[in-house]
Amino acid sequence: MGQSLDFEFIHEKKCNRAVLLFHGMTGSPFEMKKMGKALFDADFDVFCYCLPGHGTSPINIKTVRWEDWYSDSTFHYRELTQKYEEVYLGGLCMGAVLALAIAAEYREVRGIVSLSTTLFLDGWTIPWYNFFMPIGVHTILRYYYSFPEREPYGLKNETLRKKIAALQKRNTEALDNYPMSCIYELLKFSKWTQKNIFKVKAPILLMHAKEDDLTSPKSAEFVYKNIGSSIRKYIRLENSYHLVVMDNERDFVFEKSIEFLNSLSAYGPKETGLKNFDDMFEESVGV
Amino acid sequence: MAVDFSQIVKIAQTLPVSLISIILSNVLLIFGFLLGKLVLYKAEDAVKFFAYFSVAICILFVWYFVSILWFSVSNLFAGNAVYSAIFPIFLFLPFIIGHFASYEKVHFYTNIQILTLIISLLLALSFI
Numbered sequence: 001m002g003q004s005l006d007f008e009f010i011h012e013k014k015c016n017r018a019v020l021l022f023h024g025m026t027g028s029p030f031e032m033k034k035m036g037k038a039l040f041d042a043d044f045d046v047f048c049y050c051l052p053g054h055g056t057s058p059i060n061i062k063t064v065r066w067e068d069w070y071s072d073s074t075f076h077y078r079e080l081t082q083k084y085e086e087v088y089l090g091g092l093c094m095g096a097v098l099a100l101a102i103a104a105e106y107r108e109v110r111g112i113v114s115l116s117t118t119l120f121l122d123g124w125t126i127p128w129y130n131f132f133m134p135i136g137v138h139t140i141l142r143y144y145y146s147f148p149e150r151e152p153y154g155l156k157n158e159t160l161r162k163k164i165a166a167l168q169k170r171n172t173e174a175l176d177n178y179p180m181s182c183i184y185e186l187l188k189f190s191k192w193t194q195k196n197i198f199k200v201k202a203p204i205l206l207m208h209a210k211e212d213d214l215t216s217p218k219s220a221e222f223v224y225k226n227i228g229s230s231i232r233k234y235i236r237l238e239n240s241y242h243l244v245v246m247d248n249e250r251d252f253v254f255e256k257s258i259e260f261l262n263s264l265s266a267y268g269p270k271e272t273g274l275k276n277f278d279d280m281f282e283e284s285v286g287v
Numbered sequence: 288m289a290v291d292f293s294q295i296v297k298i299a300q301t302l303p304v305s306l307i308s309i310i311l312s313n314v315l316l317i318f319g320f321l322l323g324k325l326v327l328y329k330a331e332d333a334v335k336f337f338a339y340f341s342v343a344i345c346i347l348f349v350w351y352f353v354s355i356l357w358f359s360v361s362n363l364f365a366g367n368a369v370y371s372a373i374f375p376i377f378l379f380l381p382f383i384i385g386h387f388a389s390y391e392k393v394h395f396y397t398n399i400q401i402l403t404l405i406i407s408l409l410l411a412l413s414f415i
Contacts, residue, residue: 062390127338132345139348139385140400143393144323145341180341181390 008049009033011040016267017086017110020077021048022095024243025118025186026149026178028055032092035245038254043268044261045084049076051095053182062143062181066189073098077106086110088261089202092245093118093214094186097193100223103204104196111264112204113257116212116242119190119219121183123212123242125150137184146177152213154242197223203231205260207253209240233260298415305361306414308354309374313408316347320401324394352378370414377407 008029019039021032029036029048036046052072053064080087089099090113097118103109121130127147136145155161204227208220217236224234235256240247245254262268299307323340355374362371380403388396 059390129342129345132342132349135345135348135381136341137385139381140388140393140396141341141344142385143388143390144344145338147338 009036009046010048011036011046013040013045015043015045016084017043017088017261017265018045018047018080018084019088019090019113019261020073020080021046022073022089022091022098023048023051023054024091024093024095024116025182026054026061027093027095031243032090032095032245034250035090035254035257039090039258039261042258042262044088044258047076047080049073051098062179064182064185066185066192069094069098069185070101070189074102074105077102077109081106081108086265086267088112088264090115090257092116093242094189097186097190100197100200100227101189101193103202104193104199107201109202111261112200112202113260114204114206114220114223115244115253116208116215117206117219117223118186118215119194119222120215121187122216122218123214124216125152125213133183136180137187142180142184145180147180147183149177152241154213155247156209156211156239156241157246157248160246194222194226197226198228201228201230203260203264204229204233205257206232206234207237207244207256208234209237209242209244209247209249211240212242214242231264302415303358303361305354305358306411309351309358309411310408312347312351312354313404313411316344316351317401317404317408319344319347320397320404324397324401348381373410374407377403 009032019036021029021036021039023029023032029050032048036048040046049072052068053061077087077089087109088111089102089109091097091099092115096114096116099112099114100117103112121133136142151165152161153164155164204223206220206224208217210217220234220236224232237244237249237253240249240253244250319340323344355378359371359374362368381400384396384400384403
């Protein structure tokens with residue numbers, strides 16, 4: 001636990017507030033890099049670690065359980081609470097589920113930025129044979145099968161998509177497929193989080209693309225409706241797919257995240273107030 | 288030893304369709320798992336092919352489950368309570384095995400899965 005990997009990132013100038021970011025399933029901290037930089041520029045210390053089973057051999061991801069992701073993340077969270085007065089959580093995809101799960105257990109979480117929350121795998125790129133999933137995930141087959149990662153790779157921006165496709169071919173930190181065993185763990189984790197979502201009292205900002213290719217807005221809407229937080233905001237993005245931190249509206253996502261976290265922080269600019277975010281729903285303008 | 292296919296066809300004509308269906312799906316599942324374990328699993332880079340292969344196995348599982356239910360229900364109505372009670376056990380076994388399986392012991396659990404399919408096939412053949 002807490003192992004140091006080359007592609008984790010830590011932006012630290014030892015201020016009073018920190019954001020712990022979590023990357024998505026089969027991803028790596030690389031995908032959160034731009035968001036981390038934007039938050040750091042807004043005077044947050046930023047931490048993002050590689051989740052267990054990720055970033056090494058593709059076989060490793062088949063050996064981990066959701067409890068491993070959860071315990072590793074809570075370990076990092078607890079570590080940060082020793083050093084910072086305010087600790088915020090942010091995550092993409094499964095990382096968002098992790099942020100919610102931690103906030104369900106630790107009431108002192110100051111705020112959550114939940115991006116492309118993945119509680120249900122029901123996006124439009126999920127293969128037609130998805131209805132066989134219950135048989136696939138609950139039998140021995142889950143160790144034999146992987147969903148092949150394919151276009152659009154979670155990106156609406158075609159230029160970026162081409163770059164990612166080239167990176168996939170060179171096989172960087174991210175995997176080019178979703179092992180079924182990993183999906184099985186994610187679904188178990190999602191179920192656990194759904195059951196405990198009412199325990200989350202921390203203020204939350206949800207951002208989800210209307211055309212998310214992996215998980216439809218149903219997941220974000222579920223969180224928005226069932227979460228125990230009194231301060232909650234849901235922004236539906238009009239011009240992105242799943243990887244909202246890299247896609248067309250990434251700057252809008254960063255801007256809204258910073259604005260939201262600053263509104264919660266005692267150390268942020270004073271012009272924003274909590275009341276601005278109380279139980280709000282809005283749609284992005286399609287940047 | 289020459290196989291007398293006409294004899295096999297004659298026997299098959301006397302059997303209930305649900306039982307033939309169990310036998311066929313069972314044989315194909317055993318063959319599929321053996322193929323996956325011994326040949327295909329080694330080609331880990333063929334993700335797309337593997338995806339379709341796994342879907343094929345899922346379809347076979349659905350066929351197998353439906354056949355078992357069909358056989359059990361028809362026997363229940365025919366008053367053969369013992370026949371109808373035995374096979375449904377095999378409906379749950381793939382899920383029980385899946386529950387306990389882990390990547391580290393995937394070959395062991397695959398063997399267990401194949402073994403249960405062989406037992407189920409032998410049981411089906413015993414009804415002939």
